[in-house]
Amino acid sequence: MAQRMDSSSNRLDDAARAGWLYYVAGNTQEEIASKLGISRQSAQRLVSLSVSEGLIKVRLDHPIGRCMDLASRLKSRFALDLVEVVPSDPSSDSTTIGVAEATATEIERWLKRPDPIVMAIGTGRTLKAAVEQLTPMDCPHHKVVSLTGNIAPDGSAAYYNVIFNMADTVKARSFPMPLPVIASSARERELLHAQPMIRRTLALAAQADVTFVGIGDIGPDAPLHVDGFITDAELKELQKAGAIGEICGWSFDADGKLIEGLTNDRVASATIPSREHALVVAIAMGNRKLPGIKAVLNRRLVNGLITDERTAEGLLKLL
């Protein structure tokens, strides 16, 4: 007489059945056990087996599901600690929509902590949009320090410096940098950085617990140039030297390596805090920034990224 089919396939069948009863039918493992005439533990093992054997597939039917999938791939691909991928709005070419809100949420998450932290903030349109999304809070125990100078070339306050807005909204102690973004000479930068107050601010920035920076591109519409921090000639020189992006004014090439000389000799911003000791989050989206983001990630300059779906896809596709 035909013997029972071999037990291994039987076991997988049982596992499938148990998994189905558990995940699809919503049975408890004890119910499954009694239905299958086995002990609860065995039911548990079967359910667990159905998962480990890959019989059970869960998927998330929500736009955000895709985002989180991309996020987790970026995370492992670039050894990141924090990745937020927000849904892309196909009908918008804004470079802040979504990421601004997400960044605000992430900033608030840090500011909600009861223990005092030091948060460093870069500059740029994206960060400004993010800070505008912040909910007013009361965080006198936190310190917010700017990584970049807040003086525009014409002597006015740099429009995209966000430290004041931020400090206002969240009532934290703020540490702006009363400096130009790019000094007129390397010598001037040394002098400025030698001032005790600036030194203290720079030191504070260096020990930030968390840092948020934007990434600028060095294309024809480079923000550094559009905002008047660098001249047409300086932009061209940077491009010729291979610069494809900048963070807080520090230009880097396609490998994420800082350009030697040129404007980098005069950038008055604090150096980007080390990702070794803290969370350094880059916020950037859009095709124009793609090569810059790629370079930053490859070079491991940051360990956090907030971007959108489309950009995330681009990053992963570019190998």
Next chain:
Amino acid sequence: MAQRMDSSSNRLDDAARAGWLYYVAGNTQEEIASKLGISRQSAQRLVSLSVSEGLIKVRLDHPIGRCMDLASRLKSRFALDLVEVVPSDPSSDSTTIGVAEATATEIERWLKRPDPIVMAIGTGRTLKAAVEQLTPMDCPHHKVVSLTGNIAPDGSAAYYNVIFNMADTVKARSFPMPLPVIASSARERELLHAQPMIRRTLALAAQADVTFVGIGDIGPDAPLHVDGFITDAELKELQKAGAIGEICGWSFDADGKLIEGLTNDRVASATIPSREHALVVAIAMGNRKLPGIKAVLNRRLVNGLITDERTAEGLLKLL
């Protein structure tokens, strides 16, 4: 300035995120809580929301998954309490493969119970195959009662009567019916049923806790005819009267209604136990039996069904 997007979509987003972290990334709810900066309870609610909102879809990548899906549809469609759908072997046209094993499993499940039960058993090829799959056990506390006579027209033991095989294998107390399947006349049936021993057996069958019956077709190869219980002429008459299937010899039409007169006046089998008080499981598969199964289910003659994938599909497709 644009306000935060309305909270309902935000909430669903969070739910999706939580659901993703929970089901896809395998985080614990406490981890999710800390990552999202909310309380553990809120994380639990979000996860639960993601499920109840249908954001999370689980599916089973195993042949049996389809079976259980079919089973659950049959269950609700025909108000059944037990449905087993086994995978179909496309390369086999056996009418017992799979269902035999499944039936054996189900029978064993009942026999494993420590409290004494009464199990009624019909007859037929399918049940015979099922009983042959039974694992030897020791169940002296249970009673197994046959629903049909075990005497073939030529006076020999009916081949497909399974009560003896079964009792042997599981060591249960057995109650066969020393009767022909179909008496020679209505009057003879009355006399036979009036015998005290038969009456007791019939009474026992009527109070069975669980019943397993096969379904026979009334086509050209009707088992009743092939096995010699009815003549060619009787088969034709039944067909003309609209019979399309039989259980334990009781013929019924496409609505599941018993044929009046003809062989049904002489069927010596016990009446099929009522599904009101017990589990009555029909075991049947194959296209030939499809109309019969359909009729039985529509008429609610049984509250259990063991069949295969293909047949289950057929049943659901036929309206």
Next chain:
DNA sequence: ATAAATGTTGAGTATTTGCTCACACACGGG
């Protein structure tokens, strides 16, 4: 403007689940 209705939250608690361990049983080699 007030009250009712609705929804959200955290705390506490009961239930459910995952894990470890010791043991039993079958299989295959010496």
Next chain:
DNA sequence: CCCGTGTGTGAGCAAATACTCAACATTTAT
């Protein structure tokens, strides 16, 4: 035939999860 070896099993326990409740916030209706 006996003895590893390895697989499966159940008990017990720790962790994780689901549920209930009361308080509070927010919206809606009068």
